[in-house]
Amino acid sequence: MLRLIEEMTQMIGKAMGLREQKKRTELLFEWDELMQRRFRINGELSDKLSADDMMRLFMTNGRLHADELQAFAFLLFERAKLEKEKGLHEDEERHLDSRLEGVELGQAEAMYIRRSMKALNLLLEAMLHGSDRKVLPVMPSMEQLLHELKPYKLEESALARLWRWFEQEGRYAEAEDALFHWLQSAAERPDELQLRKKLAHGFYERMEALPDEQLEQGRLPRDEIKQGMEDVSSL
Template sequence: MFERDYLIRLLTQAGLVLGKAMRLREQQKQQEALDLVDEFLGRELRLRSRLAVGLSDEDLLAMLSVTGSPNAESVAVVAAFLQQEADLLDDLGQPEESVPRYAKALRLNLYLIRHGMEFEGWDVRSRVDELLKALERYELDPETKKALWLWHEFEGRWAEAEDALYELADEDAVTRTEGEAFYDRLSASEDTALEAGGLSREELEEGRKQWATLMKENVS
C-alpha cells in the first residue's frame, strides 16, 4: 500500500512540475524551468539529469528498480523529465545537450512498451511520437537505432525492422547472431502475420540468405 501511494503521489507531483516547467518555457524562462526539473528529480528520485544521461540504460534502469525489476512509473517520469529538459535545451540552441536527452527518453519509453509496462493515465506512445519528431533533424546513435529496431519487431512491423537491422549492420552495431535470431523469430510467425507486417514468407527467406551472405563478406 505504501508503495502504491508513493507512486500515485510521484505521478501527481510529476504532472504538476511538468506543467509548471511548460509555463516557464512559454514565458521564455528556460533556465528557471531547467532548475525546477533537476530539483524535482533530485528530491523525488535521488537522480540528477546529468547523471541519468551519463549512465548506461541498463544502469539507469537498475537504479529505478524495485526487487530487481524497473518500476514503470519511475522510468516513465524520468523519461518525461528528460524530454522536458531536452525541449528547454533545444530552445537555448544546445543540441549537444538536448539530443542525448531526447534519445535517452525515447529508449526508456520504448523499453516500457516492449516490456508491457504501459499504465493508465500516462500516454507513452504519444511521447514516443513527440520524441521521434524532435529527433528527425538528427542522425541517431546506434543504441537508439537498435532500440527502434526491437520496437518495430515488437509492434509487428517486420519490413521496417528488417530495414533497421541492415542499417545497424552498416554501422557494425549488430552481430551476426542477433540477425540470425531475428530471422528465426520471424520464421516462427504465421504467413498472414508476416504479410501484415510487410514481408512475405519468400521475402523473409530471401532476407535470411542475404543476411548470411553479408555476414560472410564482413568476415572475409
C-alpha cells in the same frame, strides 16, 4: 507512482503556461527539483551518466522497475526540450551576430540530441520490460523521438533495443531496418557479427511463423522474408 504521475501532470500543465511566458529557467529549476526528490537524479547528473548507468539505478536484485524508468525517461525528454528552448531563447535575447549565433545554436542542438538519445534508450528499455503506457502519454513522446533522431546515427545499444521494440509493436518492416543497421554496426567485429546474425535469423524465423495478414499489417510481405535471410547470410 500515482503521486508521481499526478505531480508530473501538474508540471506538464505548468510547462505550457511558462513556455508561453518564456519563464523556462524557473520551470527547469522545478523540473530538476522533482527529478531529485523522486529519483535522486538531478539534471546535471543525468547529463553525466550514460543511459546504461541510469538504468542500473532503477534495478533491485536484477529486477528493473519499468514504470519508474518510463516516468523518468519521460521527464528526461521533457527537460531536454525545455533546455533547448531556453538555450535558443537566450541566444536570441543576446542578439548574437549570425556567425556566433550559428555556433551557439549548434551547441544547443547537439546537447538536445544527446539528451534525447538517452531518453530514447531509457524509454525503449522500460517498454521492453512491460511498462504501463496508460499512465503517461509516452507514445507521442516516442514517436517524436524517433522522428527527430531519424537523421542521426543511433548508438548500438539503442539499435539493439529499437529493432526488438519494433517487433514487439508489430512494426516488422521498421524492425528489419533497425536490425540491419544494428548488424552493420558490427561489420568490423566478425565474432560479434556472427552472434548478431544468429539473432537476425531468429527474427526471420519468427516472421515466417506469422500469418500473412499479420505480416502485411507490419508491412513485411512474406516474399521479403527469404530475401532478408539471404541478405543476413551474405553479411
